[in-house]
Amino acid sequence: MNKDTLHTISQRTGYSVSTISRVLSGKGRQFRISERTIELITKEAEACNYIPDQIARGLKMKKTSTIGLTVPAIDNPFFANLASGLIAHLKKYGYNILLADTMEDERNEKDALMSFVARKVDGIVTVPVSSSPDLLERIAKSVPVVLIDRYFENTDLPYVCSDNYSGSFAATKYLIGKGYRRIHAIQGVLTSMPNKERVRGFLDAVASHADSGVTGTVSGNSFSLENGISETLRIMSGNDRPDAIFAFSTTILLGVISTLRRMSLSIPDDIAIISFDDNLFFDYMNPPITRVAQPVAEIGQLASDILLKMIDGSLERGEVCQMQIPPKLVHGESC
Amino acid sequence: MNKDTLHTISQRTGYSVSTISRVLSGKGRQFRISERTIELITKEAEACNYIPDQIARGLKMKKTSTIGLTVPAIDNPFFANLASGLIAHLKKYGYNILLADTMEDERNEKDALMSFVARKVDGIVTVPVSSSPDLLERIAKSVPVVLIDRYFENTDLPYVCSDNYSGSFAATKYLIGKGYRRIHAIQGVLTSMPNKERVRGFLDAVASHADSGVTGTVSGNSFSLENGISETLRIMSGNDRPDAIFAFSTTILLGVISTLRRMSLSIPDDIAIISFDDNLFFDYMNPPITRVAQPVAEIGQLASDILLKMIDGSLERGEVCQMQIPPKLVHGESC
DNA sequence: CGCACAATCGTTTGCGTCAACAATTGCAAA
């Protein structure tokens, strides 16, 4: 299979390589190759199962029909869903996906991005883990790049993410509206933009109800299960227990839940829970979790649309294109 | 960034393209290029941020350092975990991953595989969705291919999957040991090998206890939430309710759980639940789910090891290499 | 002083494809 090249077909049919090339890339009519020849060549190509060598074609055309995608952890459902949407959407336009899992490691990220450049991908979609945009900005000069979920201040790199501020703000307002007064937020990586925005939204919402005695505290330092566990333990063993916990990620949430359960505290009777992110399982938990669901599909769709526009040139290279999509509050029974 | 080629560096340094090539691919010493020259060229390459064009290199070397991976649905945690393990493992050997999501569609699978071939991947790992091994067998003649999870009878295509029969058998035995007597299994896609094996294991286990009055029934036809819901409704509204349900996948399980909850039946008091597959969430459900956990990481590891051996030739092309890994019963509190 | 042979680097080709130029017909109009 697939040992044939334009050359071998040329030999077998007697036509020149370029005629074969033209016919098989659908330009036969355009170059006025006779119907008879077209049919003959097409038949031969089908017979021997010819598949054009994309490597050779890529070298010549400087276009690989490949998009590089990096995510911090593909086994995180949020990123898996993102990848799923991106892959499906970009496939429609004939693109293949080179996927790299950076495992939240800056070095892996660098490796992956360099590899993408070396492989001449037509574009890059990335959920960056690095704290600096330097490398990405260098790369963006020669390849279209779109960031997702996490982004940087003071750069023009295009990005799409959910509006973490408003999502966090709305969730906190919701808790307050439900009557909760001592709310504690367990945050993730301090330096990441989404986390900063979530903290800001949380604190602003609390501040706007300060006169009704609402207090908000924040602690934690990682989007991990362990962080959820240790912070829950800490705050619940203090003498000023909160009456509601806001988990800034799914993993944190699981840590919170398992710890509360071990302490025999019931949700939402003893303490209310609300979380960021969404997951199929949330609706099947006991109780179902109220959460701020990020519009993953939409984010992926928008990001790829921007990328495609940058590739075909309909979006100026200099043009700043940064968008935040409002997340949705999904009601469970945990508050 | 990355506009330099061996040629431009050659012009700037005055050395020939081949000298540059040798130095930059680490063969300077081997070709007795002088230390001075090596250093000079290396410096220049670093200065201009030279990255070898992998497309051109691929064309010449007939090796792309790329592995193609197809999964039926990357947003399914089982496959996401699989991909995660594979990517991490293959990265160690310098391979990049072309990921295709076939969305359980045979045509997508064909597209993806053809694309892999055209892109001259060095190897293919696939969770096939097609019911016929024809295409894969054709491809396997020119590119190393390893199947995962699903496989075909009567082929020599190498595969790695969990031992569905023994897993299913053990789970059923466990239920019986716990005292359950009327067990119903909700199955997935009838034609898929894993499903067939699970059914066989289930029925064999039941049969081996037929004299103690154990009965086993099977129904359903898809690894989906809907199937879980409709089958649960059906069997629970009959006048011969089972006392235990065996869900053959996570999605089926969720359907079962939601339906039971809507019927206000409590687990495991009113009815016991056991499931195939594993998931982080299982431990945080209420109650935690007892399940047959497939050794995803191990499967991925083994599959890539086999693939690597096929690539470097240390595994004969003709040699049959098919392995089934025993899954583990993970105890929750749902039985 | 000439020659062998190491030490050091260069020339050229080809991987498979596409595309810019050419080339070859035939046939109608002048």
Add this chain to the structure above:
DNA sequence: TTTGCAATTGTTGACGCAAACGATTGTGCG
């Protein structure tokens, strides 16, 4: 008959890299 032009197909480089094959020095030795 010549000219012109449409209708067909061919030739010939790149693309950037690696490797096969050479080429040029210089040094030690007989």
